[in-house]
Structure formats: structure tokens, C-alpha cells
Amino acid sequence: xxxxxxxxxxxxxxxxxxxxxxxxxxxxxxxxxxxxxxxxxxxxxxxxxxxxxxxxxxxxxxxxxxxxxxxxxxxxxxxxxxxxxxxxxxxxxxxxxxxxxxxxxxxxxxxxxxxxxxxxxxxxxxxxxxxxxxxxxxxxxxxxxxxxxxxxxxxxxxxxxxxxxxxxxxxxxxxxxxxxxxxxxxxxxxxxxxxxxxxxxxxxxxxxxxxxxxxxxxxxxxxxxxxxxxxxxxxxxxxxxxxxxxxxxxxxx
Amino acid sequence: xxxxxxxxxxxxxxxxxxxxxxxxxxxxxxxxxxxxxxxxxxxxxxxxxxxxxxxxxxxxxxxxxxxxxxxxxxxxxxxxxxxxxxxxxxxxxxxxxxxxxxxxxxxxxxxxxxxxxxxxxxxxxxxxxxxxxxxxxxxxxxxxxxxxxxxxxxxxxxxxxxxxxxxxxxxxxxxxxxxxxxxxxxxxxxxxxxxxxxxxxxxxxxxxxxxxxxxxxxxxxxxxxxxxxxxxxxxxxxxxxxxxxxxxxxxxx
DNA sequence: CGTTGTTTTGAGATGAGTCAAGAACTGTGG
DNA sequence: CCACAGTTCTTGACTCATCTCAAAACAACG
Numbered sequence: 001x002x003x004x005x006x007x008x009x010x011x012x013x014x015x016x017x018x019x020x021x022x023x024x025x026x027x028x029x030x031x032x033x034x035x036x037x038x039x040x041x042x043x044x045x046x047x048x049x050x051x052x053x054x055x056x057x058x059x060x061x062x063x064x065x066x067x068x069x070x071x072x073x074x075x076x077x078x079x080x081x082x083x084x085x086x087x088x089x090x091x092x093x094x095x096x097x098x099x100x101x102x103x104x105x106x107x108x109x110x111x112x113x114x115x116x117x118x119x120x121x122x123x124x125x126x127x128x129x130x131x132x133x134x135x136x137x138x139x140x141x142x143x144x145x146x147x148x149x150x151x152x153x154x155x156x157x158x159x160x161x162x163x164x165x166x167x168x169x170x171x172x173x174x175x176x177x178x179x180x181x182x183x184x185x186x187x188x189x190x191x192x193x194x195x196x197x198x199x200x201x202x203x204x205x206x207x208x209x210x211x212x213x214x215x216x217x218x219x220x221x222x223x224x225x226x227x228x229x230x231x232x233x234x235x236x237x238x239x240x241x242x243x244x245x246x247x248x249x250x251x252x253x
Numbered sequence: 254x255x256x257x258x259x260x261x262x263x264x265x266x267x268x269x270x271x272x273x274x275x276x277x278x279x280x281x282x283x284x285x286x287x288x289x290x291x292x293x294x295x296x297x298x299x300x301x302x303x304x305x306x307x308x309x310x311x312x313x314x315x316x317x318x319x320x321x322x323x324x325x326x327x328x329x330x331x332x333x334x335x336x337x338x339x340x341x342x343x344x345x346x347x348x349x350x351x352x353x354x355x356x357x358x359x360x361x362x363x364x365x366x367x368x369x370x371x372x373x374x375x376x377x378x379x380x381x382x383x384x385x386x387x388x389x390x391x392x393x394x395x396x397x398x399x400x401x402x403x404x405x406x407x408x409x410x411x412x413x414x415x416x417x418x419x420x421x422x423x424x425x426x427x428x429x430x431x432x433x434x435x436x437x438x439x440x441x442x443x444x445x446x447x448x449x450x451x452x453x454x455x456x457x458x459x460x461x462x463x464x465x466x467x468x469x470x471x472x473x474x475x476x477x478x479x480x481x482x483x484x485x486x487x488x489x490x491x492x493x494x495x496x497x498x499x500x501x502x503x504x505x506x
Numbered sequence: 507c508g509t510t511g512t513t514t515t516g517a518g519a520t521g522a523g524t525c526a527a528g529a530a531c532t533g534t535g536g
Numbered sequence: 537c538c539a540c541a542g543t544t545c546t547t548g549a550c551t552c553a554t555c556t557c558a559a560a561a562c563a564a565c566g
Contacts, residue, residue, distance in 0.1 A: 156521075156522095157521075157522070198522075198523090199522070199523055199524075201522090201523075201524080201525095202521090202522055202523070205522095
């Protein structure tokens with residue numbers, strides 16, 4: 001008979017653990033408990049939704065690998081992406097007896113784990129640190145949403161895009177998915193536009209401008225921040241909202 | 254010696270209770286416990302902040318009366334309002350050991366109550382219904398944020414404004430602060446613009462258009478929805494994200 | 507009745523959208 | 537290994553929603 005904690009289980013929850021651990025240091029017990037609370041994991045192709053608007057859910061979805069997003073479909077057939085999901089992110093847990101107002105889907109080949117609500121509750125009760133880390137994570141998610149609001153409300157196309165690249169860099173670095181200043185971003189320009197509230201055409205032109213400025217390079221679904229400081233400056237990016245430390249003014253990127 | 258529950262205490266938490274009760278029916282015990290968990294109440298003049306970016310807090314703030322907002326200040330001196338606060342709304346509770354990323358202030362003369370974190374925790378532990386209602390409320394707050402993202406990302410000026418007027422109508426009705434199709438909205442056009450991501454000038458012109466269409470009337474800080482259905486249509490407003498019922502497609506407004 | 511903040515109007519500038527078409531990939535089957 | 541179909545990316549020309557600047561009308565308030 002096989003033990004539930006295989007190597008596989010471990011690597012699967014690594015991003016989640018990395019993220020939570022960045023907020024509240026966890027011990028081995030905590031990590032084992034998290035691994036045990038995740039029941040099933042399923043693989044998704046790009047475009048497949050794992051949370052659907054209007055449904056009710058009794059489990060929390062955790063992105064284990066790949067890349068995803070939450071979005072709302074609009075009446076005119078368009079959609080607005082309201083958040084990106086990187087490995088270690090989970091869908092909010094405030095939707096118990098409520099029809100959920102948005103959908104979530106994979107943007108790249110991904111795997112998604114399920115943590116049934118009872119497991120989550122038990123996990124939080126027995127592992128205070130995990131509970132605090134989860135609360136912290138959800139506070140950061142909210143803060144990200146607020147920053148997006150500023151993006152759409154006050155920033156120009158180039159600022160928005162630069163800001164998104166900075167945000168994703170920091171988030172992916174937190175879960176150990178960056179190499180130097182490079183990370184995988186396997187999404188189309190159209191999808192970028194759906195998140196940034198820009199037309200595909202304008203996304204393209206804006207990307208060109210960032211490349212022309214020597215601020216980033218994009219090839220084969222990978223983004224490299226060539227001049228992180230300059231990029232952060234044009235984005236008016238200050239990463240402190242993504243961090244747990246209480247430093248009032250954090251260094252750029 | 255005076256009993257803690259005076260008439261005053263009761264009327265103060267009425268909006269909060271109304272809101273929570275709309276999500277999960279509460280009994281008298283629950284209500285009394287909520288009233289007791291609120292320690293101090295303080296009055297604020299327009300413009301005064303009660304949550305400040307960068308601070309840490311060990312209490313939740315509850316707007317008892319008046320009108321407020323959360324916002325982020327930008328480097329260029331502008332600010333983006335990220336959420337309106339109507340009576341019964343509370344500041345998120347995910348910021349325990351964390352520097353908060355935004356500020357909150359009164360937009361009209363308001364009173365704000367404090368609920369220390371220990372009280373909140375005890376309240377949730379002993380009153381499951383209240384805990385569920387609070388979670389529900391915070392899920393609705395998140396949903397509102399997502400809808401704002403769509404506002405800024407995909408809707409035109411007139412749609413955004415119509416949407417905001419619909420949203421506020423439903424939210425204020427939930428806490429019993431509407432009369433017929435009228436509610437108090439004691440904020441300036443400039444402040445409207447800060448929420449909608451529009452210049453003051455354009456706010457003005459957009460308001461005129463809504464008036465010319467006979468969709469709303471605005472006088473002396475009061476808004477009246479003259480043609481709610483028409484307004485909801487131009488806004489592409491569907492209020493189901495504000496409600497607790499699970500009806501898949503709710504009626505407009 | 508002046509001072510200050512808010513609303514309204516006008517005119518010109520511009521960032522981003524739309525439409526349309528061509529180029530460059532990507533993967534697939536012969 | 538090539539040809540083909542389907543995306544995705546790129547470019548150009550034109551339109552338009554919204555912004556900016558600037559000033560006037562109005563309101564509130566001591």
C-alpha cells in the first residue's frame with residue numbers, strides 16, 4: 001500500500017507552500033497537513049474552465065502548475081480577466097452557499113488541486129500558522145485587485161503593461177518560478193488585452209514600445225525584464241503590496 | 254449603572270445588522286453580540302481618513318452612518334477610489350500583521366465604529382451565523398471589486414456612471430437607506446470621477462446626458478432613478494452579484 | 507457681498523479603438 | 537519533409553471617446 005505523501009504530492013504543493021511560507025513561516029507538520037488536505041488534482045488544457053460563473057462550490061481550487069485566470073464574461077461576448085492565477089494561488093473561500101460571480105480557467109496547460117471545505121476548515125483549526133498565512137494570502141489577493149483598479153482607472157497602456165509584467169515577476173519569484181529576470185508567460189496578446197482592458201492591436205503596439213525601449217524582451221512565451229528598475233519606474237510599480245514585511249516604502253521590484 | 258445596549262447602540266448597528274441579516278438570518282442573540290463587540294464609535298468630517306495606507310491595525314472599522322470610500326493615493330497627487338463604503342460596510346479583516354495597502358476616509362459626515370480583532374474572533378466563534386454572514390459580506394465586497402474592474406476596463410463613461418448609480422441603489426436599499434427610487438449621495442462630481450476613472454469635466458457631461466435621457470435626477474446630494482430599467486440596461490447592470498440568493502439570472506435592479 | 511469650492515461650457519489635443527489586410531508562426535496530415 | 541489550415545502577430549489609416557486647459561456661472565457660507 002502506498003503512502004499518500006509521494007514525491008509527486010510534494011512537488012505539487014511546493015508553490016502553495018512557498019507562497020504561504022513567505023507570509024508566515026510554516027513547519028513540517030503544517031506542510032504535511034496541507035498536502036493531506038488536497039484531495040484530487042486534475043490536468044487542464046488551455047481554455048478549460050474549472051470554476052464557472054453561477055455555480056456553487058464546496059471546495060477551494062488551487063492552481064498547482066501552469067497559468068490561469070479569473071474572468072467575467074460580458075454580454076457582448078468579450079470577457080474581462082479580473083485576476084491572473086499563478087501556481088500556489090487559490091480561488092477565494094468566501095463562496096460557500098453562494099452562486100459564484102465569476103469563472104476561472106486555465107490559460108496554459110495546468111493542473112488544479114481541490115481542497116474540500118471541510119478539509120480547509122479542519123486545516124485552519126489545527127494549524128494556526130496555515131490559517132494566518134491563508135488570510136494573508138487573501139489580503140494580498142485583494143490588494144492585487146486594488147492595484148488593477150488603478151491600472152485600469154489611471155494608467156496608460158504602457159504603464160499598465162509594465163505594471164503587469166512587474167507584478168507577475170514578483171509573484172512568480174515568490175513561488176520560485178523565475179530564473180534571473182525571466183519567467184514563462186504562455187499567453188496570447190489577445191489574452192493580455194483582456195486583462196489590461198486594451199484592444200489586441202494596442203497590446204501589440206505597446207509591447208513593441210516596451211521592446212524598443214529595451215525594457216523587456218518577449219520570446220516563445222517567456223518574458224525577460226531587461227531593465228527592471230526602468231520598467232518599474234514607467235509602471236509606477238511599488239511591490240510592497242505583494243509582500244508581507246511591513247516596510248513602509250519597499251525598494252522597487 | 255447603564256446597560257450597554259441603549260437605543261443609541263441599536264440604531265447605530267442597524268445598517269450592519271440589516272446587511273448581515275440579508276445574507277444569513279440572525280436572531281436576537283446574534284444582534285446583541287454584534288452590538289457588544291463594537292467598542293467605540295467616532296464621528297468624522299468629510300475628508301477625514303480612518304484607515305491610513307501603511308498603518309497596521311488590530312481592529313475592524315465599521316461605517317455606521319454617512320458615506321465613505323477606500324482609496325489609494327497616486328504618485329502624481331491623484332487618487333483612485335477603489336470602493337465606496339455605505340453604512341453597514343466594514344474594512345476587510347485580512348490585515349492583521351500586515352501594513353495595509355490603502356486608505357479609507359469619510360466622503361460625507363460619518364460615524365465609524367471599531368471592533369477589536371479579539372472581539373471579532375470571539376463573535377465569530379460563538380455565533381456561527383454571524384461568521385457566515387461576515388464571510389458572505391466579504392465575498393460580496395470582492396464581487397463588487399470585480400464589477401468595478403469591468404467598469405473601468407470595458408464600459409464607457411455613461412455605462413460606468415449608470416452602473417455605479419445602480420450598484421449604490423441596491424446596496425443602500427439593502428440597509429434601508431433608500432426611499433422609493435431616491436437615495437442620498439452627498440459627494441462631489443470630482444469624487445465621482447475619482448471612483449469612475451473619469452475627469453471631472455467628463456463626469457459633468459456624462460451626468461448631463463443621463464439627465465437629458467430622463468434616466469436620473471440629481472439634486473441637493475440626492476439621486477433619483479427615474480427609469481431604473483432603462484438605467485440598468487445602459488449600465489449592463491445585473492444585481493445578482495450583490496445578493497445572497499442563488500438565482501442564476503436575477504431581475505434587473 | 508466677497509471668498510471659496512463646485513458645476514458648467516467651449517475648443518483643441520490625443521490615446522486608444524476599429525476595420526481591414528498581410529506576414530509570421532504552429533501544428534497536422536500526406 | 538513539405539503543404540495547408542488556423543492561429544497569432546503586425547502594420548496602416550481613420551475614427552472617436554475622453555482628457556486638458558481655460559474661463560465663466562453658480563452656490564454656499566461667513
